[in-house]
Amino acid sequence: MSRPGKAEAGITRASGHLHRLLTEAWRLQPLYVSLYAILLSFLIGGVLISMIGVNPLTAYWALLRGMVGNGERLAGSLARSVPFIGSALALALPFRAGLFNIGAEGQLLAGGLTAAYVGALSWMSDVPGIVAIPLILIAGTMGGAAWGGIPGVLRTKTGAHEVISTIMLNSVVLFAARWMVGSRDPVVLRDTDSTVPRTDPIADTAVLPELVDSQPVLHTGLFALLGLCVVVAFMLNRTNFGFEIATVGLNPHAAHYAGMNVNRVIVLAMAAAGAFAGLAAASEVSGTNGHLQPGTFFLMGFDGIAIALLARTKPVAIIAAALLWGSMLSGAPLMQQEADMSIDVVRIIQALVLLFVAADAIVRYLFQVREQGQQGQSPFQAASVEGAV
């Protein structure tokens, strides 16, 4: 009697979970504001384009075809978006804890360096892919986590504001990478057969399997980062650690009073952020390039900030925002080619999107969107950032 009953209950519970997951996934809260922000940005961008004597519709049509014009371009756009998921998550998680991580670029590079180092180890070609691929991904994750943890430790031990320390660490790791990858005497990581500075190619066994031979290649790193989004969403919404992060972000004093170890949360949040960036970097090294160049991740950290803010730091919404961002960058060259204009137009539109998303009051005023009741203040207005920079 009880057996079928239990099974039934199990099924209902499972479908309940599924339903919740779906509603969670599709509840992209202030969807309207983001959509209007995008619309407004393209409008202003259009004005700018027509000012230099190009028909904005021609330019946008070329941009759109560059983004999703055919299967290969679509795959290329997807591939371009993948690392942005990691760098956006690297902002989103600490942001929930009231920390502003501008160091994703450095954390990507640190993760990329460790991944490239491990991937090119001589014994890597002797082990099967099922060992080598996890190894290179873990190496990248660890490298990123270690580099990301430093500003967390500095913040808790010395009070150094993470905004400044992460920016400085970005520069430090960039110069370190330039030396390690560029130096011929002594050779550190450089591929001595190559004329451009880059690391030794990684072992064939450590290469992530390819899905579509697009430009850039779409590879299985996509699944790793999509999975990461789901994991982070679960962690933020359903675990003790996620609750601690939210509490520390809203009120560190209350968190401390409730018996939480605020310092531990800060360090872990920063290290986790570094780990996300590191994973994204490892997937790039392993799946896209097969080696590392010091300039690979240029501006990717800044893009991550914008994407995370566009998605209102919601991990699942980050997927959509990263897709928009990556595909715009991926489509820009075709626009440049056909409409003869600088790809920087895309950068301006992106900055405008971010501007209107951050200053949602402008959009709400222009389009008369009402504030959602239960949402309260938007996360960007929370005075969670402590002390002056």
Added chain:
Amino acid sequence: MTTLEHASSLAHAPQRVRLDRGTITSLLFGLLGVALIAGVAPAIDSTTRRFNLERPPDPAGIGFHPPTWIIAISVFYLITAILGFSPHAARRWAGLSRVLSALGLVPLALVLSLALSDNAGTNVTNLFSQSLVLATPLALGATTGLWSERSGIINIGIEGTMLASAGVGYMTYAVVGEASATGWLWFSILISVLAGGLVAALHAVLSIRFGVNQIVSGVVINLFALGLTGFLRSEVIFRTGNTSGVSTSDVGLPLLSSIPVVGEQLFRGGPIYWMMYLVVFGTWLVMFRTPWGLRVRSCGENPHAAETLGINVLRVRYQSVILGGLIAGLAGAWFSMESQGGFEDNMTNAAGFIALAALIFGKWTPWGAFGGALLFGFSRALGTRLQFLGVEVSGFEIPSEFFQSLPFVVTLIVVAGAVGRSVGPAAAGAPFQKSR
């Protein structure tokens, strides 16, 4: 118990040395001293080197013997360590000795790197004036931050403000002045300054009127400036064909620049460089010696109290942030029209963030911030100089990337609190709403 007995009983009590920031710093200096005496001084090349005071040929200068100098500095470091661990009476001296030790790092670095390179001497006057010149955008940027943060608005968009005004200013110069030095150069510098004010006004509107998180607003500005200037460079500046132009010419201070040996190097510089001193001095004068300056500071410390006194907090904040933006605009002009005549993508290269660090280093005061800017200017000038000298440690040439990263490492160390905790304006970062 008399004081003396009390003291002696304390001395006999188990010694408890508290490992605070100061003690650790002293200890590190001591360890450095030991390492230098034991490891470096005996091994170093003992040929006489020279600190030159003017350009070759045949410069006047000071000759020195590297091991002697290194040992002298190391002995001082050992004294610092001893003072750091000695009981209460010496506390004040311990602090002083730490400051002197930190200053001693400058000659130490110079002596060490000269001894490790093949060069017999280096021009120190030029190094010093280079530091001052390179400190210009940092001091101006820090002053921008000072105005903004003292009024209660965090500004991490200084970088973007400087970049945008550098780009807009140079664009004006390239389009209307064809990048040749006429009156248009000064007109373009003025446009730069105004552009800086405009960008800062955007920051002010976002963070004051719309209550956007001030750090987010700063990031928006940085991102926007990057896109805008990239667009202007490729669509406007590049199409005019005037990608490089004549920059401002150096001005020598009367009388001072004719001092023999050092005058020509120390008292000659670009007009924006000289304006930097005026701006820093003016900032100090206005902020600390006028009623309006007092109002600005009170808005940053306790806006509600300021409001009670009848101060229009929002208006003061707008004024202060925009004034800061004008200063950042001047810094932008320095990049594209004084330091080099031309605009490159991302040419400010994190100077805005280093300026913020200088502000923290200077504990939110004009002269302190200037000192911080000088420190970072010096570490950049030193980095370039050492790169040029070609320093070798036992056959291994120290890579140029190491020296290039020097300013960033120094910033990190400074912000991580080698100078002690620095507390900013109390109300910075919190949006203010008028009471009704």
